[in-house]
Amino acid sequence: MKEQLQNIEASAKEELSKVSDIKTLEDLRVRFLGKKGELTAILKQMGKLSAEERPVIGQLANKVRGDIEAALTARRDELKSKAEEMRLKAETLDVTLPGKKQKIGRAHPLDVTLEQVEEVFLGMGFDIVEGPEVETDHYCFEALNMPKHHPARDTQDTFYINENVLLRTQTSSVQIRTMENRKPPIRIISPGRVYRSDAVDATHSPLFHQIEGLVIDKGITMADLKGTLELLMKRLYGEETQVRFRPHHFPYTEPSAEVDLMCFNCHGKGCSMCKQEGWVELLGSGMVHPKVLEECGIDPEVYSGFAFGIGLERITMGRYSINDMRLLYENDMRFLEQF
Structure with a gap:
Protein backbone atom coordinates (compact mmCIF):
# COMPACT_ATOMS: atom_id res chain seq x y z
CA MET A 1 0.00 0.00 0.00
CA LYS A 2 2.93 2.28 0.73
CA GLU A 3 4.19 1.71 -2.79
CA GLN A 4 0.73 2.43 -4.22
CA LEU A 5 0.57 5.77 -2.40
CA GLN A 6 4.00 6.73 -3.70
CA ASN A 7 2.99 5.75 -7.25
CA ILE A 8 -0.18 7.87 -6.99
CA GLU A 9 1.86 10.90 -5.91
CA ALA A 10 4.39 10.42 -8.69
CA SER A 11 1.66 9.92 -11.29
CA ALA A 12 -0.25 13.00 -10.10
CA LYS A 13 2.82 15.25 -10.28
CA GLU A 14 3.72 13.96 -13.73
CA GLU A 15 0.19 14.60 -15.03
CA LEU A 16 0.12 18.06 -13.47
CA SER A 17 3.28 19.06 -15.30
CA LYS A 18 1.46 18.49 -18.61
CA VAL A 19 -1.75 20.38 -17.75
CA SER A 20 -2.36 23.46 -19.94
CA ASP A 21 -5.81 24.68 -18.81
CA ILE A 22 -7.92 25.04 -15.66
CA LYS A 23 -10.56 22.53 -16.76
CA THR A 24 -8.05 19.72 -17.20
CA LEU A 25 -6.52 20.66 -13.83
CA GLU A 26 -9.90 20.26 -12.13
CA ASP A 27 -10.41 16.90 -13.82
CA LEU A 28 -7.09 15.71 -12.36
CA ARG A 29 -8.06 16.89 -8.89
CA VAL A 30 -11.24 14.85 -9.03
CA ARG A 31 -9.34 11.87 -10.43
CA PHE A 32 -6.79 11.75 -7.62
CA LEU A 33 -8.49 13.42 -4.62
CA GLY A 34 -12.23 13.15 -5.30
CA LYS A 35 -14.66 10.96 -3.40
CA LYS A 36 -14.16 8.27 -5.99
CA GLY A 37 -10.54 9.20 -6.66
CA GLU A 38 -7.48 6.97 -6.61
CA LEU A 39 -6.24 8.15 -3.21
CA THR A 40 -9.65 7.63 -1.63
CA ALA A 41 -9.81 4.11 -3.02
CA ILE A 42 -6.50 3.26 -1.31
CA LEU A 43 -7.60 4.70 2.03
CA LYS A 44 -10.71 2.54 1.97
CA GLN A 45 -8.43 -0.49 2.20
CA MET A 46 -6.78 0.62 5.47
CA GLY A 47 -9.19 -1.58 7.43
CA LYS A 48 -7.24 -4.59 6.21
CA LEU A 49 -4.00 -3.33 7.78
CA SER A 50 -2.62 -4.33 11.18
CA ALA A 51 -2.77 -1.95 14.12
CA GLU A 52 0.94 -1.21 13.77
CA GLU A 53 0.72 -0.37 10.00
CA ARG A 54 -2.30 1.90 10.14
CA PRO A 55 -0.59 4.95 11.73
CA VAL A 56 2.32 4.71 9.33
CA ILE A 57 0.18 4.39 6.21
CA GLY A 58 -2.26 7.04 7.50
CA GLN A 59 0.58 9.48 8.01
CA LEU A 60 1.96 8.73 4.55
CA ALA A 61 -1.51 9.10 2.96
CA ASN A 62 -1.95 12.54 4.57
CA LYS A 63 1.47 13.58 3.30
CA VAL A 64 0.64 12.38 -0.22
CA ARG A 65 -2.69 14.25 -0.16
CA GLY A 66 -0.98 17.42 1.07
CA ASP A 67 1.74 17.21 -1.58
CA ILE A 68 -0.80 16.68 -4.39
CA GLU A 69 -2.96 19.60 -3.15
CA ALA A 70 0.10 21.84 -2.98
CA ALA A 71 1.08 20.81 -6.52
CA LEU A 72 -2.47 21.52 -7.74
CA THR A 73 -2.48 24.98 -6.15
CA ALA A 74 0.93 25.84 -7.58
CA ARG A 75 -0.08 24.69 -11.05
CA ARG A 76 -3.39 26.58 -10.85
CA ASP A 77 -1.58 29.79 -9.89
CA GLU A 78 0.87 29.26 -12.72
CA LEU A 79 -1.91 28.76 -15.30
CA LYS A 80 -3.81 31.82 -14.07
CA SER A 81 -0.67 33.93 -14.23
CA LYS A 82 0.04 32.74 -17.76
CA ALA A 83 -3.55 33.44 -18.87
CA GLU A 84 -3.40 36.94 -17.38
CA GLU A 85 -0.11 37.59 -19.16
CA MET A 86 -1.60 36.48 -22.49
CA ARG A 87 -4.70 38.61 -21.94
CA LEU A 88 -2.65 41.71 -21.20
CA LYS A 89 -0.50 41.05 -24.21
CA ALA A 90 -3.57 40.70 -26.45
CA GLU A 91 -5.10 43.90 -25.04
CA THR A 92 -1.99 45.98 -25.38
CA LEU A 93 -2.80 49.38 -26.83
CA ASP A 94 -0.28 51.08 -29.04
CA THR A 113 -35.39 70.81 -47.05
CA LEU A 114 -38.13 70.86 -44.41
CA GLU A 115 -35.96 72.94 -42.08
CA GLN A 116 -35.30 75.41 -44.90
CA VAL A 117 -39.00 75.69 -45.73
CA GLU A 118 -39.87 76.18 -42.07
CA GLU A 119 -37.20 78.87 -41.78
CA VAL A 120 -38.73 80.78 -44.69
CA PHE A 121 -42.22 80.70 -43.18
CA LEU A 122 -41.05 81.46 -39.67
CA GLY A 123 -39.42 84.56 -41.13
CA MET A 124 -42.84 85.57 -42.49
CA GLY A 125 -44.50 85.22 -39.09
CA PHE A 126 -46.02 81.75 -39.51
CA ASP A 127 -46.43 79.21 -36.70
CA ILE A 128 -45.67 75.50 -37.13
CA VAL A 129 -48.58 73.28 -36.07
CA GLU A 130 -48.83 69.48 -36.03
CA GLY A 131 -51.79 67.11 -35.83
CA PRO A 132 -52.70 63.40 -35.71
CA GLU A 133 -51.88 61.10 -38.64
CA VAL A 134 -54.87 58.88 -37.86
CA GLU A 135 -57.82 61.17 -38.54
CA THR A 136 -61.58 61.18 -38.56
CA ASP A 137 -63.67 61.51 -41.69
CA HIS A 138 -64.92 64.86 -40.43
CA TYR A 139 -61.53 66.59 -40.25
CA CYS A 140 -60.08 64.97 -43.36
CA PHE A 141 -63.11 65.42 -45.67
CA GLU A 142 -66.40 66.75 -44.32
CA ALA A 143 -65.04 69.96 -42.81
CA LEU A 144 -63.11 70.58 -46.04
CA ASN A 145 -66.32 70.72 -48.07
CA MET A 146 -65.85 67.29 -49.68
CA PRO A 147 -69.15 65.56 -50.36
CA LYS A 148 -69.49 61.79 -50.05
CA HIS A 149 -69.25 61.23 -53.80
CA HIS A 150 -65.92 63.09 -54.19
CA PRO A 151 -63.25 60.89 -55.87
CA ALA A 152 -60.73 61.64 -53.10
CA ARG A 153 -62.98 59.73 -50.72
CA ASP A 154 -62.86 56.55 -52.75
CA THR A 155 -61.32 53.69 -50.77
CA GLN A 156 -58.88 53.11 -53.63
CA ASP A 157 -57.28 56.48 -52.85
CA THR A 158 -57.59 56.48 -49.07
CA PHE A 159 -56.49 54.02 -46.39
CA TYR A 160 -59.61 53.54 -44.26
CA ILE A 161 -59.37 51.96 -40.82
CA ASN A 162 -63.15 51.90 -40.50
CA GLU A 163 -66.02 53.95 -41.94
CA ASN A 164 -65.14 57.06 -39.94
CA VAL A 165 -61.40 56.68 -39.20
CA LEU A 166 -58.61 56.80 -41.76
CA LEU A 167 -54.97 57.64 -42.37
CA ARG A 168 -54.96 61.31 -43.33
CA THR A 169 -54.52 61.99 -47.04
CA GLN A 170 -53.40 65.56 -46.41
CA THR A 171 -52.42 67.75 -43.49
CA SER A 172 -55.34 70.08 -44.27
CA SER A 173 -57.03 68.41 -41.29
CA VAL A 174 -54.62 70.35 -39.09
CA GLN A 175 -55.88 73.57 -40.63
CA ILE A 176 -59.47 72.71 -39.62
CA ARG A 177 -58.41 71.90 -36.08
CA THR A 178 -56.50 75.19 -35.91
CA MET A 179 -59.43 77.29 -37.18
CA GLU A 180 -61.72 75.63 -34.64
CA ASN A 181 -59.41 76.52 -31.75
CA ARG A 182 -57.90 79.87 -32.77
CA LYS A 183 -59.35 83.19 -33.67
CA PRO A 184 -58.00 85.12 -36.69
CA PRO A 185 -55.47 86.31 -37.60
CA ILE A 186 -54.04 82.85 -38.33
CA ARG A 187 -50.74 82.13 -40.08
CA ILE A 188 -49.62 78.51 -39.89
CA ILE A 189 -47.91 75.73 -41.77
CA SER A 190 -48.54 72.09 -40.88
CA PRO A 191 -45.86 69.67 -42.11
CA GLY A 192 -46.23 65.91 -41.68
CA ARG A 193 -46.65 62.44 -43.15
CA VAL A 194 -49.71 61.64 -45.27
CA TYR A 195 -50.95 58.41 -46.85
CA ARG A 196 -52.60 57.58 -50.17
CA SER A 197 -53.16 54.36 -52.02
CA ASP A 198 -50.83 55.29 -54.87
CA ALA A 199 -48.62 53.07 -56.99
CA VAL A 200 -44.90 53.40 -56.29
CA ASP A 201 -43.04 55.07 -59.16
CA ALA A 202 -40.57 57.89 -59.78
CA THR A 203 -42.98 60.58 -58.54
CA HIS A 204 -45.50 58.76 -56.31
CA SER A 205 -45.49 56.83 -53.04
CA PRO A 206 -48.24 55.58 -50.67
CA LEU A 207 -46.43 57.44 -47.87
CA PHE A 208 -45.08 60.93 -48.44
CA HIS A 209 -44.84 64.32 -46.73
CA GLN A 210 -46.88 67.46 -47.16
CA ILE A 211 -46.54 71.01 -45.91
CA GLU A 212 -49.91 72.70 -45.72
CA GLY A 213 -50.17 76.44 -45.25
CA LEU A 214 -53.06 78.59 -44.05
CA VAL A 215 -53.53 82.33 -43.65
CA ILE A 216 -56.80 83.84 -42.32
CA ASP A 217 -57.15 87.57 -41.76
CA LYS A 218 -59.03 90.63 -42.92
CA GLY A 219 -58.38 91.67 -46.51
CA ILE A 220 -56.42 88.59 -47.65
CA THR A 221 -56.46 88.23 -51.46
CA MET A 222 -55.15 85.94 -54.19
CA ALA A 223 -52.25 88.36 -54.61
CA ASP A 224 -51.09 87.53 -51.08
CA LEU A 225 -51.13 83.82 -51.95
CA LYS A 226 -49.19 84.36 -55.16
CA GLY A 227 -46.59 86.56 -53.47
CA THR A 228 -46.09 84.11 -50.60
CA LEU A 229 -45.55 81.11 -52.89
CA GLU A 230 -43.29 82.98 -55.30
CA LEU A 231 -41.14 84.12 -52.37
CA LEU A 232 -40.88 80.54 -51.12
CA MET A 233 -39.89 79.19 -54.54
CA LYS A 234 -37.25 81.86 -55.07
CA ARG A 235 -35.78 81.23 -51.61
CA LEU A 236 -35.59 77.51 -52.33
CA TYR A 237 -34.53 77.48 -55.99
CA GLY A 238 -33.01 80.89 -56.65
CA GLU A 239 -34.16 84.23 -57.98
CA GLU A 240 -34.39 82.93 -61.57
CA THR A 241 -36.98 80.31 -60.63
CA GLN A 242 -40.05 80.24 -62.87
CA VAL A 243 -43.47 79.22 -61.58
CA ARG A 244 -46.89 79.25 -63.17
CA PHE A 245 -50.41 79.27 -61.78
CA ARG A 246 -53.11 77.24 -63.55
CA PRO A 247 -56.85 77.47 -62.78
CA HIS A 248 -58.06 74.34 -60.99
CA HIS A 249 -60.82 73.13 -58.70
CA PHE A 250 -60.59 72.05 -55.05
CA PRO A 251 -63.72 71.68 -52.90
CA TYR A 252 -62.13 73.60 -50.03
CA THR A 253 -60.84 76.64 -52.00
CA GLU A 254 -62.49 79.07 -54.40
CA PRO A 255 -60.89 80.20 -56.65
CA SER A 256 -58.27 77.46 -56.82
CA ALA A 257 -54.96 77.10 -58.64
CA GLU A 258 -52.32 74.50 -59.35
CA VAL A 259 -48.77 75.82 -59.08
CA LEU A 293 -64.74 79.22 -42.83
CA GLU A 294 -68.36 79.05 -41.68
CA GLU A 295 -67.99 75.42 -40.56
CA CYS A 296 -65.08 76.50 -38.35
CA GLY A 297 -66.96 79.42 -36.81
CA ILE A 298 -65.23 82.18 -38.83
CA ASP A 299 -67.37 84.87 -40.49
CA PRO A 300 -66.51 84.87 -44.26
CA GLU A 301 -68.00 88.37 -44.54
CA VAL A 302 -65.27 89.68 -42.25
CA TYR A 303 -62.34 87.35 -42.88
CA SER A 304 -60.79 85.75 -45.94
CA GLY A 305 -57.76 83.56 -46.36
CA PHE A 306 -55.67 81.34 -48.56
CA ALA A 307 -54.40 77.79 -48.24
CA PHE A 308 -51.86 75.64 -50.07
CA GLY A 309 -50.32 72.19 -49.86
CA ILE A 310 -46.75 71.38 -50.95
CA GLY A 311 -45.24 67.93 -51.43
CA LEU A 312 -41.96 67.87 -49.50
CA GLU A 313 -40.51 65.12 -51.67
CA ARG A 314 -41.08 67.06 -54.87
CA ILE A 315 -39.44 70.26 -53.67
CA THR A 316 -36.54 68.21 -52.29
CA MET A 317 -36.12 66.52 -55.66
CA GLY A 318 -36.08 69.94 -57.29
CA ARG A 319 -33.46 71.31 -54.92
CA TYR A 320 -31.08 68.40 -55.37
CA SER A 321 -31.90 67.40 -58.99
CA ILE A 322 -33.19 63.98 -57.92
CA ASN A 323 -35.25 62.32 -60.66
CA ASP A 324 -36.71 59.39 -58.70
CA MET A 325 -38.61 59.74 -55.41
CA ARG A 326 -37.78 56.15 -54.42
CA LEU A 327 -34.16 57.11 -53.84
CA LEU A 328 -35.27 59.13 -50.81
CA TYR A 329 -36.57 56.02 -49.03
CA GLU A 330 -34.12 53.26 -49.98
CA ASN A 331 -31.50 54.26 -47.35
CA ASP A 332 -28.69 53.63 -49.82
CA MET A 333 -25.60 55.21 -48.22
CA ARG A 334 -24.01 55.76 -51.63
CA PHE A 335 -26.92 58.07 -52.43
CA LEU A 336 -27.34 59.74 -49.03
CA GLU A 337 -23.62 60.51 -48.62
CA GLN A 338 -23.88 62.94 -51.53
CA PHE A 339 -25.83 65.43 -49.39
Whole structure:
Protein backbone atom coordinates (compact mmCIF):
# COMPACT_ATOMS: atom_id res chain seq x y z
CA MET A 1 0.00 0.00 0.00
CA LYS A 2 2.93 2.28 0.73
CA GLU A 3 4.19 1.71 -2.79
CA GLN A 4 0.73 2.43 -4.22
CA LEU A 5 0.57 5.77 -2.40
CA GLN A 6 4.00 6.73 -3.70
CA ASN A 7 2.99 5.75 -7.25
CA ILE A 8 -0.18 7.87 -6.99
CA GLU A 9 1.86 10.90 -5.91
CA ALA A 10 4.39 10.42 -8.69
CA SER A 11 1.66 9.92 -11.29
CA ALA A 12 -0.25 13.00 -10.10
CA LYS A 13 2.82 15.25 -10.28
CA GLU A 14 3.72 13.96 -13.73
CA GLU A 15 0.19 14.60 -15.03
CA LEU A 16 0.12 18.06 -13.47
CA SER A 17 3.28 19.06 -15.30
CA LYS A 18 1.46 18.49 -18.61
CA VAL A 19 -1.75 20.38 -17.75
CA SER A 20 -2.36 23.46 -19.94
CA ASP A 21 -5.81 24.68 -18.81
CA ILE A 22 -7.92 25.04 -15.66
CA LYS A 23 -10.56 22.53 -16.76
CA THR A 24 -8.05 19.72 -17.20
CA LEU A 25 -6.52 20.66 -13.83
CA GLU A 26 -9.90 20.26 -12.13
CA ASP A 27 -10.41 16.90 -13.82
CA LEU A 28 -7.09 15.71 -12.36
CA ARG A 29 -8.06 16.89 -8.89
CA VAL A 30 -11.24 14.85 -9.03
CA ARG A 31 -9.34 11.87 -10.43
CA PHE A 32 -6.79 11.75 -7.62
CA LEU A 33 -8.49 13.42 -4.62
CA GLY A 34 -12.23 13.15 -5.30
CA LYS A 35 -14.66 10.96 -3.40
CA LYS A 36 -14.16 8.27 -5.99
CA GLY A 37 -10.54 9.20 -6.66
CA GLU A 38 -7.48 6.97 -6.61
CA LEU A 39 -6.24 8.15 -3.21
CA THR A 40 -9.65 7.63 -1.63
CA ALA A 41 -9.81 4.11 -3.02
CA ILE A 42 -6.50 3.26 -1.31
CA LEU A 43 -7.60 4.70 2.03
CA LYS A 44 -10.71 2.54 1.97
CA GLN A 45 -8.43 -0.49 2.20
CA MET A 46 -6.78 0.62 5.47
CA GLY A 47 -9.19 -1.58 7.43
CA LYS A 48 -7.24 -4.59 6.21
CA LEU A 49 -4.00 -3.33 7.78
CA SER A 50 -2.62 -4.33 11.18
CA ALA A 51 -2.77 -1.95 14.12
CA GLU A 52 0.94 -1.21 13.77
CA GLU A 53 0.72 -0.37 10.00
CA ARG A 54 -2.30 1.90 10.14
CA PRO A 55 -0.59 4.95 11.73
CA VAL A 56 2.32 4.71 9.33
CA ILE A 57 0.18 4.39 6.21
CA GLY A 58 -2.26 7.04 7.50
CA GLN A 59 0.58 9.48 8.01
CA LEU A 60 1.96 8.73 4.55
CA ALA A 61 -1.51 9.10 2.96
CA ASN A 62 -1.95 12.54 4.57
CA LYS A 63 1.47 13.58 3.30
CA VAL A 64 0.64 12.38 -0.22
CA ARG A 65 -2.69 14.25 -0.16
CA GLY A 66 -0.98 17.42 1.07
CA ASP A 67 1.74 17.21 -1.58
CA ILE A 68 -0.80 16.68 -4.39
CA GLU A 69 -2.96 19.60 -3.15
CA ALA A 70 0.10 21.84 -2.98
CA ALA A 71 1.08 20.81 -6.52
CA LEU A 72 -2.47 21.52 -7.74
CA THR A 73 -2.48 24.98 -6.15
CA ALA A 74 0.93 25.84 -7.58
CA ARG A 75 -0.08 24.69 -11.05
CA ARG A 76 -3.39 26.58 -10.85
CA ASP A 77 -1.58 29.79 -9.89
CA GLU A 78 0.87 29.26 -12.72
CA LEU A 79 -1.91 28.76 -15.30
CA LYS A 80 -3.81 31.82 -14.07
CA SER A 81 -0.67 33.93 -14.23
CA LYS A 82 0.04 32.74 -17.76
CA ALA A 83 -3.55 33.44 -18.87
CA GLU A 84 -3.40 36.94 -17.38
CA GLU A 85 -0.11 37.59 -19.16
CA MET A 86 -1.60 36.48 -22.49
CA ARG A 87 -4.70 38.61 -21.94
CA LEU A 88 -2.65 41.71 -21.20
CA LYS A 89 -0.50 41.05 -24.21
CA ALA A 90 -3.57 40.70 -26.45
CA GLU A 91 -5.10 43.90 -25.04
CA THR A 92 -1.99 45.98 -25.38
CA LEU A 93 -2.80 49.38 -26.83
CA ASP A 94 -0.28 51.08 -29.04
CA VAL A 95 -0.97 54.75 -28.41
CA THR A 96 1.17 55.70 -31.41
CA LEU A 97 -1.29 54.10 -33.86
CA PRO A 98 -3.73 56.42 -35.65
CA GLY A 99 -7.29 56.36 -34.28
CA LYS A 100 -10.17 54.69 -36.07
CA LYS A 101 -12.15 57.13 -38.17
CA GLN A 102 -15.71 57.54 -36.92
CA LYS A 103 -18.50 57.98 -39.45
CA ILE A 104 -20.44 61.14 -38.67
CA GLY A 105 -24.17 61.12 -39.36
CA ARG A 106 -25.85 63.80 -41.36
CA ALA A 107 -29.36 65.10 -41.88
CA HIS A 108 -31.52 63.40 -44.52
CA PRO A 109 -32.23 65.62 -47.57
CA LEU A 110 -35.95 65.61 -46.68
CA ASP A 111 -35.16 66.93 -43.20
CA VAL A 112 -32.79 69.56 -44.59
CA THR A 113 -35.39 70.81 -47.05
CA LEU A 114 -38.13 70.86 -44.41
CA GLU A 115 -35.96 72.94 -42.08
CA GLN A 116 -35.30 75.41 -44.90
CA VAL A 117 -39.00 75.69 -45.73
CA GLU A 118 -39.87 76.18 -42.07
CA GLU A 119 -37.20 78.87 -41.78
CA VAL A 120 -38.73 80.78 -44.69
CA PHE A 121 -42.22 80.70 -43.18
CA LEU A 122 -41.05 81.46 -39.67
CA GLY A 123 -39.42 84.56 -41.13
CA MET A 124 -42.84 85.57 -42.49
CA GLY A 125 -44.50 85.22 -39.09
CA PHE A 126 -46.02 81.75 -39.51
CA ASP A 127 -46.43 79.21 -36.70
CA ILE A 128 -45.67 75.50 -37.13
CA VAL A 129 -48.58 73.28 -36.07
CA GLU A 130 -48.83 69.48 -36.03
CA GLY A 131 -51.79 67.11 -35.83
CA PRO A 132 -52.70 63.40 -35.71
CA GLU A 133 -51.88 61.10 -38.64
CA VAL A 134 -54.87 58.88 -37.86
CA GLU A 135 -57.82 61.17 -38.54
CA THR A 136 -61.58 61.18 -38.56
CA ASP A 137 -63.67 61.51 -41.69
CA HIS A 138 -64.92 64.86 -40.43
CA TYR A 139 -61.53 66.59 -40.25
CA CYS A 140 -60.08 64.97 -43.36
CA PHE A 141 -63.11 65.42 -45.67
CA GLU A 142 -66.40 66.75 -44.32
CA ALA A 143 -65.04 69.96 -42.81
CA LEU A 144 -63.11 70.58 -46.04
CA ASN A 145 -66.32 70.72 -48.07
CA MET A 146 -65.85 67.29 -49.68
CA PRO A 147 -69.15 65.56 -50.36
CA LYS A 148 -69.49 61.79 -50.05
CA HIS A 149 -69.25 61.23 -53.80
CA HIS A 150 -65.92 63.09 -54.19
CA PRO A 151 -63.25 60.89 -55.87
CA ALA A 152 -60.73 61.64 -53.10
CA ARG A 153 -62.98 59.73 -50.72
CA ASP A 154 -62.86 56.55 -52.75
CA THR A 155 -61.32 53.69 -50.77
CA GLN A 156 -58.88 53.11 -53.63
CA ASP A 157 -57.28 56.48 -52.85
CA THR A 158 -57.59 56.48 -49.07
CA PHE A 159 -56.49 54.02 -46.39
CA TYR A 160 -59.61 53.54 -44.26
CA ILE A 161 -59.37 51.96 -40.82
CA ASN A 162 -63.15 51.90 -40.50
CA GLU A 163 -66.02 53.95 -41.94
CA ASN A 164 -65.14 57.06 -39.94
CA VAL A 165 -61.40 56.68 -39.20
CA LEU A 166 -58.61 56.80 -41.76
CA LEU A 167 -54.97 57.64 -42.37
CA ARG A 168 -54.96 61.31 -43.33
CA THR A 169 -54.52 61.99 -47.04
CA GLN A 170 -53.40 65.56 -46.41
CA THR A 171 -52.42 67.75 -43.49
CA SER A 172 -55.34 70.08 -44.27
CA SER A 173 -57.03 68.41 -41.29
CA VAL A 174 -54.62 70.35 -39.09
CA GLN A 175 -55.88 73.57 -40.63
CA ILE A 176 -59.47 72.71 -39.62
CA ARG A 177 -58.41 71.90 -36.08
CA THR A 178 -56.50 75.19 -35.91
CA MET A 179 -59.43 77.29 -37.18
CA GLU A 180 -61.72 75.63 -34.64
CA ASN A 181 -59.41 76.52 -31.75
CA ARG A 182 -57.90 79.87 -32.77
CA LYS A 183 -59.35 83.19 -33.67
CA PRO A 184 -58.00 85.12 -36.69
CA PRO A 185 -55.47 86.31 -37.60
CA ILE A 186 -54.04 82.85 -38.33
CA ARG A 187 -50.74 82.13 -40.08
CA ILE A 188 -49.62 78.51 -39.89
CA ILE A 189 -47.91 75.73 -41.77
CA SER A 190 -48.54 72.09 -40.88
CA PRO A 191 -45.86 69.67 -42.11
CA GLY A 192 -46.23 65.91 -41.68
CA ARG A 193 -46.65 62.44 -43.15
CA VAL A 194 -49.71 61.64 -45.27
CA TYR A 195 -50.95 58.41 -46.85
CA ARG A 196 -52.60 57.58 -50.17
CA SER A 197 -53.16 54.36 -52.02
CA ASP A 198 -50.83 55.29 -54.87
CA ALA A 199 -48.62 53.07 -56.99
CA VAL A 200 -44.90 53.40 -56.29
CA ASP A 201 -43.04 55.07 -59.16
CA ALA A 202 -40.57 57.89 -59.78
CA THR A 203 -42.98 60.58 -58.54
CA HIS A 204 -45.50 58.76 -56.31
CA SER A 205 -45.49 56.83 -53.04
CA PRO A 206 -48.24 55.58 -50.67
CA LEU A 207 -46.43 57.44 -47.87
CA PHE A 208 -45.08 60.93 -48.44
CA HIS A 209 -44.84 64.32 -46.73
CA GLN A 210 -46.88 67.46 -47.16
CA ILE A 211 -46.54 71.01 -45.91
CA GLU A 212 -49.91 72.70 -45.72
CA GLY A 213 -50.17 76.44 -45.25
CA LEU A 214 -53.06 78.59 -44.05
CA VAL A 215 -53.53 82.33 -43.65
CA ILE A 216 -56.80 83.84 -42.32
CA ASP A 217 -57.15 87.57 -41.76
CA LYS A 218 -59.03 90.63 -42.92
CA GLY A 219 -58.38 91.67 -46.51
CA ILE A 220 -56.42 88.59 -47.65
CA THR A 221 -56.46 88.23 -51.46
CA MET A 222 -55.15 85.94 -54.19
CA ALA A 223 -52.25 88.36 -54.61
CA ASP A 224 -51.09 87.53 -51.08
CA LEU A 225 -51.13 83.82 -51.95
CA LYS A 226 -49.19 84.36 -55.16
CA GLY A 227 -46.59 86.56 -53.47
CA THR A 228 -46.09 84.11 -50.60
CA LEU A 229 -45.55 81.11 -52.89
CA GLU A 230 -43.29 82.98 -55.30
CA LEU A 231 -41.14 84.12 -52.37
CA LEU A 232 -40.88 80.54 -51.12
CA MET A 233 -39.89 79.19 -54.54
CA LYS A 234 -37.25 81.86 -55.07
CA ARG A 235 -35.78 81.23 -51.61
CA LEU A 236 -35.59 77.51 -52.33
CA TYR A 237 -34.53 77.48 -55.99
CA GLY A 238 -33.01 80.89 -56.65
CA GLU A 239 -34.16 84.23 -57.98
CA GLU A 240 -34.39 82.93 -61.57
CA THR A 241 -36.98 80.31 -60.63
CA GLN A 242 -40.05 80.24 -62.87
CA VAL A 243 -43.47 79.22 -61.58
CA ARG A 244 -46.89 79.25 -63.17
CA PHE A 245 -50.41 79.27 -61.78
CA ARG A 246 -53.11 77.24 -63.55
CA PRO A 247 -56.85 77.47 -62.78
CA HIS A 248 -58.06 74.34 -60.99
CA HIS A 249 -60.82 73.13 -58.70
CA PHE A 250 -60.59 72.05 -55.05
CA PRO A 251 -63.72 71.68 -52.90
CA TYR A 252 -62.13 73.60 -50.03
CA THR A 253 -60.84 76.64 -52.00
CA GLU A 254 -62.49 79.07 -54.40
CA PRO A 255 -60.89 80.20 -56.65
CA SER A 256 -58.27 77.46 -56.82
CA ALA A 257 -54.96 77.10 -58.64
CA GLU A 258 -52.32 74.50 -59.35
CA VAL A 259 -48.77 75.82 -59.08
CA ASP A 260 -46.10 74.37 -61.36
CA LEU A 261 -42.34 74.72 -61.31
CA MET A 262 -40.27 74.65 -64.47
CA CYS A 263 -38.78 71.14 -64.62
CA PHE A 264 -35.50 71.10 -62.72
CA ASN A 265 -34.32 68.07 -64.72
CA CYS A 266 -34.74 69.35 -68.29
CA HIS A 267 -35.37 73.09 -67.68
CA GLY A 268 -38.56 73.17 -69.71
CA LYS A 269 -37.46 71.00 -72.64
CA GLY A 270 -39.45 67.90 -71.65
CA CYS A 271 -38.25 64.67 -70.06
CA SER A 272 -39.54 61.55 -68.25
CA MET A 273 -39.51 63.42 -64.96
CA CYS A 274 -42.01 66.04 -66.16
CA LYS A 275 -43.76 63.64 -68.57
CA GLN A 276 -42.44 65.67 -71.52
CA GLU A 277 -44.35 68.78 -70.40
CA GLY A 278 -41.43 70.91 -69.23
CA TRP A 279 -43.20 71.72 -65.95
CA VAL A 280 -43.59 69.77 -62.70
CA GLU A 281 -46.83 70.02 -60.74
CA LEU A 282 -45.73 71.20 -57.32
CA LEU A 283 -48.72 72.18 -55.22
CA GLY A 284 -52.38 73.03 -55.01
CA SER A 285 -53.62 76.32 -53.60
CA GLY A 286 -56.49 78.78 -53.50
CA MET A 287 -58.64 81.07 -51.42
CA VAL A 288 -60.33 79.29 -48.51
CA HIS A 289 -63.94 78.45 -49.40
CA PRO A 290 -66.49 80.54 -47.43
CA LYS A 291 -68.31 77.35 -46.43
CA VAL A 292 -65.12 76.00 -44.81
CA LEU A 293 -64.74 79.22 -42.83
CA GLU A 294 -68.36 79.05 -41.68
CA GLU A 295 -67.99 75.42 -40.56
CA CYS A 296 -65.08 76.50 -38.35
CA GLY A 297 -66.96 79.42 -36.81
CA ILE A 298 -65.23 82.18 -38.83
CA ASP A 299 -67.37 84.87 -40.49
CA PRO A 300 -66.51 84.87 -44.26
CA GLU A 301 -68.00 88.37 -44.54
CA VAL A 302 -65.27 89.68 -42.25
CA TYR A 303 -62.34 87.35 -42.88
CA SER A 304 -60.79 85.75 -45.94
CA GLY A 305 -57.76 83.56 -46.36
CA PHE A 306 -55.67 81.34 -48.56
CA ALA A 307 -54.40 77.79 -48.24
CA PHE A 308 -51.86 75.64 -50.07
CA GLY A 309 -50.32 72.19 -49.86
CA ILE A 310 -46.75 71.38 -50.95
CA GLY A 311 -45.24 67.93 -51.43
CA LEU A 312 -41.96 67.87 -49.50
CA GLU A 313 -40.51 65.12 -51.67
CA ARG A 314 -41.08 67.06 -54.87
CA ILE A 315 -39.44 70.26 -53.67
CA THR A 316 -36.54 68.21 -52.29
CA MET A 317 -36.12 66.52 -55.66
CA GLY A 318 -36.08 69.94 -57.29
CA ARG A 319 -33.46 71.31 -54.92
CA TYR A 320 -31.08 68.40 -55.37
CA SER A 321 -31.90 67.40 -58.99
CA ILE A 322 -33.19 63.98 -57.92
CA ASN A 323 -35.25 62.32 -60.66
CA ASP A 324 -36.71 59.39 -58.70
CA MET A 325 -38.61 59.74 -55.41
CA ARG A 326 -37.78 56.15 -54.42
CA LEU A 327 -34.16 57.11 -53.84
CA LEU A 328 -35.27 59.13 -50.81
CA TYR A 329 -36.57 56.02 -49.03
CA GLU A 330 -34.12 53.26 -49.98
CA ASN A 331 -31.50 54.26 -47.35
CA ASP A 332 -28.69 53.63 -49.82
CA MET A 333 -25.60 55.21 -48.22
CA ARG A 334 -24.01 55.76 -51.63
CA PHE A 335 -26.92 58.07 -52.43
CA LEU A 336 -27.34 59.74 -49.03
CA GLU A 337 -23.62 60.51 -48.62
CA GLN A 338 -23.88 62.94 -51.53
CA PHE A 339 -25.83 65.43 -49.39
